[in-house]
Amino acid sequence: MSTEHPTSQQAAGLRIGDFAPDFEARSTVGPVRLKDFRERWLILFSHPADFTPVCTTEFVELARQAQEFERRDCALMALSVDSLFSHFAWLRLIRDRFDVEVRFPIVEDPTLVIGRAFGMVAPQDSDSATVRSTFFIDPEGVVRAMTCYPANMGRSIPEMLRMLDALQAIDEQNGLAPANWTPGTPLLQPPSQTLDDVFAAQRETDWFLREAGNGDEA
Known part of the structure; x- marks a missing residue:
């Protein structure tokens, strides 16, 4: 796993209008690199941990709505500190229990290097238990919107779609x-x-x- 040496300002937290720091890491669909998602929209979101109740409901709903994001030419990418094999086991459980397959990549970030580069995790933090951040990244690689939810509150998937629709409409019109x-x-x-x-x-x-x-x- 690697990142392109984020600046100290980036480590303190990205702002709307910043370029998203590039990184390369292992994921559930193989190695991924952020810049490979250029020329289309990308929603990068973190979750505190696998096998947790709120995160499970989010991933089930995101998998069910994946075609709606694809229809808007937007990729999804998740991130957590858990290992790749933990991700695999969790996705198998989700499929067997809820009859839905999570096919978008889930990146492992055990050293928190990506989370810190995006400002999801404070430099002094040793884990990401409080992290539930979302970054809306445009086809140029620019962060256009961000949301942050507490660990005990799940995201609104309809609001994620509405925000994406609004950003695209603003650009088009x-x-x-x-x-x-x-x-x-x-x-x-x-x-x-x-x-x-x-x-x-x-x-x-x-x-x-x-x-x-x-x-x-x-």
């Missing part, structure tokens, strides 16, 4: 996603930056709060 935006509803136009437009606006808010038309279905 050069718009802004308002509160509670969903595919098929209008985006907003970027606000005007000229004083003439501000004074010429018919209503007080028209220069900065305007719909951009209906959003395309994802």
Whole structure:
């Protein structure tokens, strides 16, 4: 397993707009390298440990919704400190118990080097028991959004899909996603930056709060 020498700032935590640090590691689908996922979207997410109740429900639901992510040209990749063989045993249990196969890669990170490079784990931490972070990485390798959940609370898979839809719609239409935006509803136009437009606006808010038309279905 290796990473490309993340900077101290990256180790302290990535920010939206940063390039995701590249790494190469073993996974349940063979060796993976982050930069090999360029030119498509990638959701990289961590889970505290295999054989835990909340993580199991997340992976079952993500496996069931995997085609929805694929339809959006988005790959999934999971990460935890557990060994590759622990991942294998856990995925076998999930398949036998829930009749669903987890086919997206699960990366092993026993030394926490990847978790620290992404700021998922603090430099002084010795384990990732509190980690449940998600990074939305665009086709250029840029971190576009992040979420962080406590270990005792599972992610919302519909919200992950909604966030992905919003990011893709924003890029495609050069718009802004308002509160509670969903595919098929209008985006907003970027606000005007000229004083003439501000004074010429018919209503007080028209220069900065305007719909951009209906959003395309994802």
